[in-house]
Amino acid sequence: MNFWQTVRSPAMPASAPLPASFDIALAVALAVLGFFLPFSVAGVSIMLLVLAVLALSAAPSILRSAPWRDPVVAVGLLLLAYIATHTLVMSAFQPGSLKIVNRYHELLMAPIFLALFRLVKRKDAFFWGLTVGAVGYAATHWAAFFVPSLAASLASRRISAGFDLALLAFVIFEYARHSTHPWRWRAVAVFLAGTVIFAVEGRTGQVVLLVIVACAAWLHSPRRWRLVAVVCVPAAVLALALTSSAVQKRLAETVADSQTDGNSALTSTRIRIEFLRGGLFLAKENYLTGAGFARYAEIQRQAIDTRYSHDPVRKQHIEANLTTMNNPHNEYLMQIVGGGVAALALFMAWLVLPMLRKPQPGSMDACLVGVSLAFATGCLFNSMLMDFVEGHFYVTLLMWLLARGTTWPAQTSARLI
Numbered sequence: 001m002n003f004w005q006t007v008r009s010p011a012m013p014a015s016a017p018l019p020a021s022f023d024i025a026l027a028v029a030l031a032v033l034g035f036f037l038p039f040s041v042a043g044v045s046i047m048l049l050v051l052a053v054l055a056l057s058a059a060p061s062i063l064r065s066a067p068w069r070d071p072v073v074a075v076g077l078l079l080l081a082y083i084a085t086h087t088l089v090m091s092a093f094q095p096g097s098l099k100i101v102n103r104y105h106e107l108l109m110a111p112i113f114l115a116l117f118r119l120v121k122r123k124d125a126f127f128w129g130l131t132v133g134a135v136g137y138a139a140t141h142w143a144a145f146f147v148p149s150l151a152a153s154l155a156s157r158r159i160s161a162g163f164d165l166a167l168l169a170f171v172i173f174e175y176a177r178h179s180t181h182p183w184r185w186r187a188v189a190v191f192l193a194g195t196v197i198f199a200v201e202g203r204t205g206q207v208v209l210l211v212i213v214a215c216a217a218w219l220h221s222p223r224r225w226r227l228v229a230v231v232c233v234p235a236a237v238l239a240l241a242l243t244s245s246a247v248q249k250r251l252a253e254t255v256a257d258s259q260t261d262g263n264s265a266l267t268s269t270r271i272r273i274e275f276l277r278g279g280l281f282l283a284k285e286n287y288l289t290g291a292g293f294a295r296y297a298e299i300q301r302q303a304i305d306t307r308y309s310h311d312p313v314r315k316q317h318i319e320a321n322l323t324t325m326n327n328p329h330n331e332y333l334m335q336i337v338g339g340g341v342a343a344l345a346l347f348m349a350w351l352v353l354p355m356l357r358k359p360q361p362g363s364m365d366a367c368l369v370g371v372s373l374a375f376a377t378g379c380l381f382n383s384m385l386m387d388f389v390e391g392h393f394y395v396t397l398l399m400w401l402l403a404r405g406t407t408w409p410a411q412t413s414a415r416l417i
Helices: 004-009 020-037 041-057 059-063 070-092 093-100 106-119 126-143 148-155 158-178 182-198 203-222 223-241 245-258 269-284 291-306 311-324 331-356 368-379 388-405
Strands: none
Touching: 020 041, 020 106, 041 059, 041 106, 059 106, 070 093, 070 106, 070 291, 070 331, 093 291, 106 388, 126 158, 126 182, 126 368, 126 388, 148 158, 158 203, 158 368, 158 388, 182 203, 182 223, 182 245, 203 223, 203 245, 203 368, 223 311, 245 388, 269 291, 291 331, 311 388, 331 368, 331 388, 368 388
């Protein structure tokens, strides 16, 4: 048995099986969590409380499962410990510092989710709930074409919506290979991907979709055609995407805003460019030990004073829009500016470890590469681990896949209804 197999199935002392009523309650709770995960922060918070109660009631079994032995979970806990220690050393016990540490609590949730997914017999309950919630959420985006007030409400969630739907489309497409009804699941995957392209005006989701399309092309192509597929299939999807008014609008904004004068109004694109410039400047200044995760707004203000000391008009313009931001909207920059090279190294290890798992026959392990790459890509444009909506989605889905491991049956009777 190799190292990866060992951490997938740690030896556990014999114990009495959990009551059937507990398993049903846990399956229902995970299904409801999955349903709310793509679109409702309030719903997720309520279900986390329910799952916390269930986890406490099954604490001995959770401890015996030793979820912290999984390398992904272990490195995530190390990263959280480093963030907490570094933040408290740099910023002391202040409400702001504790709030920043709390924004990385997905890393603490990970072992609990992994243990619960291992315990529950009906592991697909979460996935079915997640699929139903995502399909309903996607349908809402199409309905928004006819309801302006709904479109305005959804606009503020376009980053998380595009990312979540794109990521789930990939997982469903892979899931179809293990189902007795593959074309039904593939139709759902295409519907979610089409929603990202045509109904969600989120550039992050659209870029992530191209990455996971390339991953799907690699996984589903004959070995000798994989390199061709990785180039041609995303190119075909990109060509289709360019016919979408949503993509055309965001592309036009990106091109136009990146060419405007530096003192013009700060649009979404201009803000992101300024975030990148400021983040790179701060990374150069603080890469060794980090300036503190809770001090980003403070040091950004100081950096603006330094960078624009000879351009008071530009300085005033930037200060009016960016100095209250507490992160660079890039998780890699956030880690190195906040915690230095040690934090960035731990974060990169946490991202890469799922990709290194050797796929087992008949399992969903191959999904881990695409899912991790998608999250890694999204982190280039947003602080996705700090921004808990995307962080919750990724970590929960990742733990479900890790718990799935070698337990996937030879043939599953997964159905849409």
